[in-house]
Structure formats: structure tokens, C-alpha cells
Amino acid sequence: MTEILYLIPARGGSKRIPKKNIRKLNGKPLIAYTIEEALKCNSDGTVVVSTDSKEIAEVSRAYGAEVVIRPKELATDESSTEDAVLHALDVLEKDGYIPDIIVVLQATSPLRKAEHIYEAVVMYRENEPHAVNSVSEFIQPVELAMKISNGFAISLMGWENFSKRSQQYGRSYAPNGAIYVVGTEYFKKNKILRSKTKMMLYRMPRDASVDIDTEEDWETAERLMKDAEE
DSSP states (O other): OOOEEEEEEOOSOOSSSTTGGGSEETTEEHHHHHHHHHHTTGGGEEEEEEESOHHHHHHHHHTTOEEEEOOGGGSSTTOOHHHHHHHHHHHHHHTTOOOSEEEEEOTTOTTOOHHHHHHHHHHHHHHOOSEEEEEEEOSSOGGGOEEEETTEEEESSOGGGGGSOGGGOOOOEEEEEEEEEEEHHHHHHHOOSOOSSSEEEEEOOGGGOOOOOSHHHHHHHHHHHHHHHO
16 A cells, blocks of 8 residues: 655744744644644555644644654754655654655645645546646736836736736646645655656645735634634
8 A cells, every 4th residue: 555644844933923833723723734634634644743843743743643853953944845854754764664655734724625635645646747736826827927126017927918818828826835745756866846847736726725924824814714614
């Protein structure tokens, strides 16, 4: 049977929202939402939280996850998610646990459900890509993207796109950070959760794709949760 590692990276440091991962969202620690949904999928795998924080570790264990303690040097603002995954794999392999598939779930995506995780894994299993990443659709066409330089607008895709009708644009997607599925061998060789040549996109609704990074994101997630309860 295929063995799946459901890995939740959750470091203690958070400048914009202090102690974000264990702060209560709609009455429950933020990280608990991801742990609970992952546990619904773990009949063929293991749910592990990678953290440098004792507080996060305690909360994670209380909600049913196993924990890998990450060294502080791998939990800085400059540390990547890939660093956390590589460290967790190393620790788990020393204990004799070697998964076939890695599913990385960011704790900052509390509206992502077990069905989304399951469907992304099925997409990976049935099509055998290098990776599957979750995305949500852009509200506006990517062809209309602009940035500001020295106070003035610069078109990223060309000003001629602003003369087109909306029907002429195809759909475009952006990573929502909720789900990353990758084969263990591919990841260990390339040390990335994406692929330039053979990656599939698992499309999620925008209202399930909130990635909490600011207080505004927090309020949005809380409102959507309360609306769903009514």
C-alpha cells in the first residue's frame, strides 16, 4: 500500500500575527483545522507537524498529530518550506519511516477540507505527474496585471491586452498555498514542491483558498466560517 506523509510545517515565529498557528480562530487553534482535516485522510498515512515551538508541539499532539521538532535555524524568516520537509524526512527515515508520497499542508489554510486533500492525492496517483499544487482562479485576467514603479503604472503583460474583450482571456490560476503533493523520490532529488515540466494544478474554490497572512485575512476566514455555520 502506498504510504503518505501528511506534513504540516508550523514555525513559532510570526511577525504580522503573533503566535498565529495556535491563536484561536472561531474558537479553535488555527493549526487544529489542518490537523483535523488531514487526519480524516490518513488511513494510508501519517500526519506530522514540523515545528520549532513547544507550544505548537503541545497543541498539535493534543489534536492527534505526531510532531517533529525542527531546529531554530530551519525556522527563520529566510527558511523555506522545502527546508522543513527535508529535515522532517531525515528525522522520520532515521526512525524507519519512509513515505512514498509527501503531502504538504500549510496551517494557514484553515478552510481547506479533507475532500480537497483527497482529490489532490487522487489526481497525483491517477496521472503520475512530478507534483500537484493547489490553486485558485484569478479574479481578474492575469493579462491585466500591473505593478507600480516610481509612482507610475507598468503593465506586466503588455498594454495591448487592455484593448481586448473579456471573452478573449483564458482562465489563469495562482497558487493558494493549501496543498502540495509530490513523490518522495522526486522531492529528495530536486528539493522542490513544484515542477516546471510535469506539474498538475488542483483547482480550489476561492472561498476555500484563504491563506492567512494578515489580520484582514484572519477576519475573512472567521467570517466565512461563521457564514458556513448559519
